[in-house]
Amino acid sequence: MTSFVYRRQMTIEWGHCDPAGIVFNARFFEFFDVSTWLLFEAALGVKRSDLNATFGIIGLPLVDARAAFRKPAKFGDTIEIASRVKTFRRSSFDVEHLITVGGELAVEGGETRVWAGKHASDPHRISALAVPADVVKRFGLQQV
Amino acid sequence: MTSFVYRRQMTIEWGHCDPAGIVFNARFFEFFDVSTWLLFEAALGVKRSDLNATFGIIGLPLVDARAAFRKPAKFGDTIEIASRVKTFRRSSFDVEHLITVGGELAVEGGETRVWAGKHASDPHRISALAVPADVVKRFGLQQV
Amino acid sequence: MTSFVYRRQMTIEWGHCDPAGIVFNARFFEFFDVSTWLLFEAALGVKRSDLNATFGIIGLPLVDARAAFRKPAKFGDTIEIASRVKTFRRSSFDVEHLITVGGELAVEGGETRVWAGKHASDPHRISALAVPADVVKRFGLQQV
Amino acid sequence: MTSFVYRRQMTIEWGHCDPAGIVFNARFFEFFDVSTWLLFEAALGVKRSDLNATFGIIGLPLVDARAAFRKPAKFGDTIEIASRVKTFRRSSFDVEHLITVGGELAVEGGETRVWAGKHASDPHRISALAVPADVVKRFGLQQV
Numbered sequence: 001m002t003s004f005v006y007r008r009q010m011t012i013e014w015g016h017c018d019p020a021g022i023v024f025n026a027r028f029f030e031f032f033d034v035s036t037w038l039l040f041e042a043a044l045g046v047k048r049s050d051l052n053a054t055f056g057i058i059g060l061p062l063v064d065a066r067a068a069f070r071k072p073a074k075f076g077d078t079i080e081i082a083s084r085v086k087t088f089r090r091s092s093f094d095v096e097h098l099i100t101v102g103g104e105l106a107v108e109g110g111e112t113r114v115w116a117g118k119h120a121s122d123p124h125r126i127s128a129l130a131v132p133a134d135v136v137k138r139f140g141l142q143q144v
Numbered sequence: 145m146t147s148f149v150y151r152r153q154m155t156i157e158w159g160h161c162d163p164a165g166i167v168f169n170a171r172f173f174e175f176f177d178v179s180t181w182l183l184f185e186a187a188l189g190v191k192r193s194d195l196n197a198t199f200g201i202i203g204l205p206l207v208d209a210r211a212a213f214r215k216p217a218k219f220g221d222t223i224e225i226a227s228r229v230k231t232f233r234r235s236s237f238d239v240e241h242l243i244t245v246g247g248e249l250a251v252e253g254g255e256t257r258v259w260a261g262k263h264a265s266d267p268h269r270i271s272a273l274a275v276p277a278d279v280v281k282r283f284g285l286q287q288v
Numbered sequence: 289m290t291s292f293v294y295r296r297q298m299t300i301e302w303g304h305c306d307p308a309g310i311v312f313n314a315r316f317f318e319f320f321d322v323s324t325w326l327l328f329e330a331a332l333g334v335k336r337s338d339l340n341a342t343f344g345i346i347g348l349p350l351v352d353a354r355a356a357f358r359k360p361a362k363f364g365d366t367i368e369i370a371s372r373v374k375t376f377r378r379s380s381f382d383v384e385h386l387i388t389v390g391g392e393l394a395v396e397g398g399e400t401r402v403w404a405g406k407h408a409s410d411p412h413r414i415s416a417l418a419v420p421a422d423v424v425k426r427f428g429l430q431q432v
Numbered sequence: 433m434t435s436f437v438y439r440r441q442m443t444i445e446w447g448h449c450d451p452a453g454i455v456f457n458a459r460f461f462e463f464f465d466v467s468t469w470l471l472f473e474a475a476l477g478v479k480r481s482d483l484n485a486t487f488g489i490i491g492l493p494l495v496d497a498r499a500a501f502r503k504p505a506k507f508g509d510t511i512e513i514a515s516r517v518k519t520f521r522r523s524s525f526d527v528e529h530l531i532t533v534g535g536e537l538a539v540e541g542g543e544t545r546v547w548a549g550k551h552a553s554d555p556h557r558i559s560a561l562a563v564p565a566d567v568v569k570r571f572g573l574q575q576v
Contacts (some may be wrong), residue, residue: 025497065499
């Protein structure tokens with residue numbers, strides 16, 4: 001069983017770039033966020049804006065994000081972002097985002113997120129919930 | 145009676161600029177939004193995140209925004225944004241934002257916003273409410 | 289002869305939205321900018337990052353931008369942006385961007401831009417140049 | 433000798449926040465970038481837009497960025513960002529950014545950047561240069 005990968009291509013736009021003519025670093029974290037929503041939409045077959053309602057969660061809050069910038073991406077470049085969940089733990093998981101430009105690795109990104117719902121006794125608090133086994137299976141993974 | 149003006153200075157940062165080395169246009173609309181919140185905070189003496197609760201509104205939704213770009217602002221420039229309400233109508237108002245760089249007019253911006261609350265009979269809908277006379281007076285203006 | 293229209297569809301992402309759950313206004317101006325580049329790429333048959341080199345210009349600087357917000361767009365909405373040049377003058381032109389959500393007009397946007405090159409005698413200055421007749425024709429328009 | 437720390441306070445604005453009402457993660461990386469420029473400006477006594485010219489570099493390109501999100505920051509919150517260089521190596525260095533809200537740690541950020549100039553023999557390439565000893569000293573540090 002192989003892990004589910006979501007790939008998309010996009011073009012680097014003028015407004016993504018800084019005075020050095022390359023993508024401003026914060027934009028990559030925005031690209032990662034979009035790709036994580038698309039990855040879950042594709043793996044679970046649920047429109048991204050319906051994920052919370054469908055699974056009874058309040059979201060997938062980010063607890064850690066990171067990126068290593070290997071090569072710059074510049075205005076007009078077509079990039080590919082390949083995203084997958086690397087590991088599901090009980091209630092959190094790691095997403096990997098690999099960005100390539102012309103087939104060469106440009107950015108290695110990662111996010112750690114939580115499967116989060118309302119706290120059982122206090123609706124104003126957020127609780128980490130167990131990721132359903134069915135969800136994990138859809139990504140071609142086993143919980144660790 | 146003169147109209148209340150809120151002025152602030154800020155420096156143009158690397159991430160505000162595009163490959164031409166000047167502020168990317170969308171950023172100016174973000175600057176305007178911040179200045180409108182600060183203008184209301186200053187004129188009404190209420191922290192901007194408490195405005196809605198204090199006045200029983202759900203916000204000041206934007207219905208129109210515009211900007212004329214006279215001179216570019218670039219990385220490291222100190223800009224001044226002078227903001228004021230130009231006109232209060234029954235339930236909407238026009239905000240003017242003048243941005244200067246080194247004393248010269250760089251951007252002439254404008255926003256039209258609505259004083260909005262929950263609809264009386266349907267809480268899922270938004271209604272334009274009458275701007276309280278007291279609010280108008282704080283800006284040194286009269287309703288038209 | 290009808291004017292050339294460039295249409296694209298996109299989904300509203302989480303990071304486009306503000307605490308009211310709707311697209312933050314500045315994002316629309318970013319969408320407009322992308323659409324203008326795409327419109328010129330499509331009408332002129334030149335990759336957007338090659339436009340300047342191909343036509344010997346230094347860009348299409350924005351001198352005026354505006355938007356009227358009729359209906360909000362929210363997370364998960366599919367929007368369509370239809371963009372066209374409405375008028376070409378000697379060295380400037382007006383772009384119209386109409387955004388619909390579910391077929392209903394949500395945002396009416398406009399940009400005025402300049403066909404700009406290096407100043408003939410001073411390379412550090414920017415000059416408005418005459419838009420080539422051939423460019424105007426590609427948009428199905430006549431100069432006014 | 434203690435390491436130079438640059439602290440600034442800022443308010444979380446409406447446009448920084450997502451539909452959950454908290455700062456959208458990509459914004460924090462933008463805050464880090466601003467703070468790094470301010471840290472160098474303050475430590476070296478050179479306006480941030482003059483750093484490159486003063487030191488004969490072409491910038492401080494980011495090769496790695498990361499953040500651990502401990503507590504959310506929301507609209508209207510005053511945050512403090514304390515930034516310092518933790519380690520200078522021969523030609524790269526690590527910046528730490530600690531964000532607190534009401535005195536509590538909210539985000540732990542980090543950046544790795546390079547002291548970069550034009551390549552000696554090929555001006556189109558970028559080279560990692562040795563960080564001048566004088567620069568390191570200004571931060572109250574020693575190279576490792």
